[in-house]
Amino acid sequence: MYRAAMLTKELVAASTEPLILSLLGEGESYGYALIQKVKKLSGDKIEWTDGMLYPVLHRMERRGLIKSRWAESGTGRKRKYYSLKQEGKTAMAKHHEQWSLVHGVLAGLRKENYV
Amino acid sequence: MFDLEQSIADWRRQMLAAGIKAPAPLDELETHLRDETEQQIKSGSNEQQAFAIAVQRIGQGHVLKNEFKKVSWIGQTPFWPVMFALSAFAFLVAALFFPLFLGIAFIFVVTASVWEISPLITFVSIVAISVFIFLPILRPRVKSWLLPFVFGLVVLVSAAGAFVYDLLGDFDDIYFHPYGLILLAIGASLCLGEGLAVKSRRQLLATSVS
Numbered sequence: 545m546y547r548a549a550m551l552t553k554e555l556v557a558a559s560t561e562p563l564i565l566s567l568l569g570e571g572e573s574y575g576y577a578l579i580q581k582v583k584k585l586s587g588d589k590i591e592w593t594d595g596m597l598y599p600v601l602h603r604m605e606r607r608g609l610i611k612s613r614w615a616e617s618g619t620g621r622k623r624k625y626y627s628l629k630q631e632g633k634t635a636m637a638k639h640h641e642q643w644s645l646v647h648g649v650l651a652g653l654r655k656e657n658y659v
Numbered sequence: 660m661f662d663l664e665q666s667i668a669d670w671r672r673q674m675l676a677a678g679i680k681a682p683a684p685l686d687e688l689e690t691h692l693r694d695e696t697e698q699q700i701k702s703g704s705n706e707q708q709a710f711a712i713a714v715q716r717i718g719q720g721h722v723l724k725n726e727f728k729k730v731s732w733i734g735q736t737p738f739w740p741v742m743f744a745l746s747a748f749a750f751l752v753a754a755l756f757f758p759l760f761l762g763i764a765f766i767f768v769v770t771a772s773v774w775e776i777s778p779l780i781t782f783v784s785i786v787a788i789s790v791f792i793f794l795p796i797l798r799p800r801v802k803s804w805l806l807p808f809v810f811g812l813v814v815l816v817s818a819a820g821a822f823v824y825d826l827l828g829d830f831d832d833i834y835f836h837p838y839g840l841i842l843l844a845i846g847a848s849l850c851l852g853e854g855l856a857v858k859s860r861r862q863l864l865a866t867s868v869s
Contacts, residue, residue, distance in 0.1 A: 575687065576694040594695065595718035598687055599726035621694075624687045 551590065560600055561609075562639035563590075565628065568610060569636055572627035575601060601626055609635055661707040667692065670714060677720025684727055692717055 551559075567578050579592050604610050609632035617623050628636070670692065671685060679685050692713050699709030717723075 574690075576691050593718060594691060594716045595688065595723045596726060598684060598691075599723070602684070602727065621690060622686070623690050624683075 561604065562636065562643060564600065564604065565609065565632055565636035565639060568626055568628045568632070572625045574623045574625050578626075604632070608632075661710075663696070663706055663710060666710050674720045674723070678724035679720060679727065681727075688717060688723070 563582055564578065567573060567581055573581070575597050576594075579594060579597060583591050601610070601612075605612055605626070608629060610626050611629050612624050612626045614622055614624050667689060671689065674685055674688065679688075692710075695713035695716055696706070696709045699712050700706060704712065
């Protein structure tokens with residue numbers, strides 16, 4: 545789903561959902577904005593292929609993690625906005641906990657290796 | 660002269676032809692297409708170039724269709740109620756036919772020597788087919804695809820082994836009746852098929868679009 549030189553396919557697959565949940569954790573958003581945001585936050589290192597984001601969003605919606613609504617934007621264009629549901633917030637907290645654990649272990653090991 | 664609205668209408672037709680039939684995803688993709696086109700124009704492209712880049716970035720219709728297809732049933736199908744209904748139906752069928760089935764099995768086993776069918780092979784066949792009959796009830800609890808798959812494989816290999824053994828042995832004392840082989844083949848195929856079905860269902864659930 546991303547075009548990223550630095551991330552492996554496995555890491556890409558594993559990080560898609562937590563990233564979307566975290567982005568939506570900041571407030572409701574729509575597909576195009578999510579892509580732009582992740583691109584900006586990663587310094588252009590993570591670039592999701594545009595069309596592929598929507599099947600993922602739809603899957604997460606069907607799994608009850610997020611919900612959507614159609615609304616008119618400021619420019620008058622109709623957009624589908626996504627937001628987190630309670631299940632999504634729980635899943636996001638779980639993801640953060642797990643990723644922090646992995647990050648902590650990796651950081652600790654790197655420190656040991658350089659000392 | 661490039662007409663953006665006409666081009667978007669053409670793009671929608673192409674997406675529809677590629678199989679994205681549901682209007683909601685198509686509308687959403689169109690909004691994305693318009694956003695990206697607008698962004699490209701702001702970045703300095705002319706309208707035609709901007710649209711071409713946006714179309715390329717959004718991807719081909721058949722690829723998107725496949726991705727949407729992967730998620731189309733998740734959450735939409737009331738999995739548990741359907742499985743419950745299937746199980747109930749299977750239970751009814753099993754309740755109606757299982758005594759008959761057991762009766763046939765009993766006759767097979769008792770008369771095995773007369774029919775020259777191995778009682779062991781008949782028993783294994785009956786078990787293999789019974790497992791399949793009761794699978795709709797067991798299915799929601801079957802977490803591992805290996806269980807039915809390995810069972811089917813063992814039955815199939817045993818059948819092949821027994822058949823070869825008989826062929827290599829004394830032809831006047833064929834113990835492996837063709838009906839036994841058919842029973843074994845049916846049981847094994849059903850279990851192997853179920854194993855593969857469980858595996859593909861698990862893969863589908865685990866698939867992350869990447």
